[in-house]
Amino acid sequence: AATVSENMLRGDRGVREEAAVTNVSYFSRSLSLARPELPLLLLSFLLLALYCASSLALPNFQGLIIDKVVPDDAGEYDEAGFRFYVKIYLAVMLTQGALSTVYQAAFSLVSRRMVFHVRNTLFRKILWQDVAFFDGTESGHLISRLTNDVNMMMQPIQTSLSSLLSNTLMLAGGVAMCFYNSYRLSMLAFVTVGPIMYLWDLYANWSKQLNRRMLSAWAEGNSVASQSLSHIRTVKAFGTEEREIGTYSEANKEALRAGVRDAWGNGLTSALTNYLDLGTGVLILFYGGLLVMDGKMSVGRLVTFQLFWNMMNNAYQNLQGLVTSFTRSAAGAEKVFSLWDSAPDIDPSVGNGVDWDVEGGIELKNVKYFYQMRPDNLVLDGINLKIPAGKTVALVGRSGGGKTTIVNMLLRFYDPKEGTISLDSFPYESLKVHELRRQFGVVSQDTELFAKTIAENIAYGLDPSEYTMEDVHEAARRAQAHDFIMEMKDGYSTRVGERGGRISGGQRQRIAIARVFLRKPKIILLDEATSALDENSQQAVQDALNTLIKECNATVVLVAHRLSTVMNAHKIAVIEKGKVAEQGSHDDLVRLGGIYAKLVEKTNKKKENALNQA
Ligand code: ADP
Ligand code: MG
Secondary structure, three states: OOOHHHHHHHHHHHHHHHHHHHHHHHHHHHHHOOHHHHHHHHHHHHHHHHHHHHHHHHHHHHHHHHHHHOOOOOOOOOHHHHHHHHHHHHHHHHHHHHHHHHHHHHHHHHHHHHHHHHHHHHHHHHHOOOHHHHHOOOHHHHHHHHHHHHHHHHHHHHHHHHHHHHHHHHHHHHHHHHHHHOHHHHHHHHOOHHHHHHHHHHHHHHHHHHHHHHHHHHHHHHHHHHHHHHOHHHHHHHOOHHHHHHHHHHHHHHHHHHHHHHHHHHHHHHHHHHHHHHHHHHHHHHHHHHHHHOOOOOHHHHHHHHHHHHHHHHHHHHHHHHHHHHHHHHHHHHHHHHHHHOOOOOOOOOOEOOOOOOOOOEEEEEEEEEOOOOOOOEEEEEEEEEEOOOOEEEEEOOOOOOHHHHHHHHOOOOOOOEEEEEEOOEEHHHEOHHHHHOOEEEEOOOOOOOOOEHHHHHOOOOOHHHOOHHHHHHHHHHOOOHHHHHHOOOHHHOEOOHHHOOOOHHHHHHHHHHHHHHHOOOEEEEEOOOOOOOHHHHHHHHHHHHHHHHHHOOEEEEEOOEHHHHHOOOEEEEEEOOEEEEEEOHHHHHHHOOHHHHHHHHHHHHOOOEOOOO
């Protein structure tokens, strides 16, 4: 029966073999990214081969030149031949220099274009992920994927694509020449290759673990940095600068620790393999010496063998370094490829176009939903709701009841776990998600603008051919934004800063409303568009919203807490604990005497007009 330690050994080998397989597959997969660059890559290989050939040719011409000035039997010099070969030598030398410049440039062009391609593809993969993906992933980590992880994955390809080829050639040639010169010495010398390879392999896999840890630590650091930068006002207000710096440095310290260990591991492996290497040199000398004394080998041959052994050893060590750096880079590659391979559940390419004359009627049938991050919390528990085309439906109810979640479902940010949603009786899944979302205009509680100009923010997402500057002004005028925009020094070219931080909340909301006016969508979603505002700006935004609802002739779903806004809706739905508790017109519901009636009573009493705070 196998002992425990034998089992452990076997298990360990199993894991290590598996690791080797994945390393090789990451390696070849990273290399396969060079496929689009194949023509250029082949050209660079050709240039490299020519360079090698001209390097090998040069010593021959040197020999020929010398031969021409050595007098022949008749004591004659071949001066013409001498001059000729000097010219040839110069020509080959110049060609060789030019070739080396061009092939190096070509290789670096290939690797740069690969990095460019990897970054772009990865950013595309990230942006097309489902909204649910972003609920569970911090943006700092994603930035790290695009930067640190890609760098680590591509680093060996970038620095050593060309030496991979030249060293492989040199290794093959060197091994062949060693065996050709003395198979006995070769057999002896190559015995040490095994342990050296094993040691480097051991180190490389360990290093991969460390680099994995390093990348995670960097990602964590990026996440800390991006969060404290995007909430810099909160950090300042709470005076937590030092604490944030501490958290950031803690993450980086973890990376430092892993890096230091990696350096020690590298040094130790180098030292050990160096001993093995030097030991082999001594062994060759010793055994070679014995062979020479036995008359089985000439001194010249021993010297030649040693020269080729060194040549081969050099190439081999360079290749070993390459393999090690590739193994290490697998730590980056596995992160990059796992994102590369993750396809969104809501496939943007699936479905039919929205090519009919959209009326904008929506129906939710028995919709159930829980967020992936909190599966125990059934947020929507069988929502049945008809939103008739061209009508206004108000959602009211206590905070946390699921109103925003319904708005998210209408935009197909998430697919229901059960039940269906349809637009003009076409099920959502049958439609191209992009075209579906284009039917909507949204104003939510916090509008975060892009760090662009006001005009660019209003026209965001539209093609320049789809609107004129006059349209933008008109939209802003209707959204009651034109006046405050014109009061700014740069007018529509005013840059609003990150997240629109340079303008007030009320102004941001009116820009969001101008966006909707410019797009004229069939369906408008208003999720507590005024609730984050003070009394004064609330009035301006409310006026703009009223104009929007009246003029756009669209289906409107509005989540509001102002009784005056809700009252006029065609239908009011009270959302309680993920269910439609009551629905009907204002008068219906007041007559019913249920939750809505109580809310109205309470708000009237408090004279605050705030429904969902009751
Ligand atoms: P409302 O808009 O009516 O105030 P929401 O739809 O925002 O309610 O939230 C409903 C429930 O879903 C709440 O319990 C909330 O904590 C939870 N929730 C909202 N968004 C998420 C999310 N992204 N991940 C997990 N739970 C969420
Ligand atoms: Mg909400």
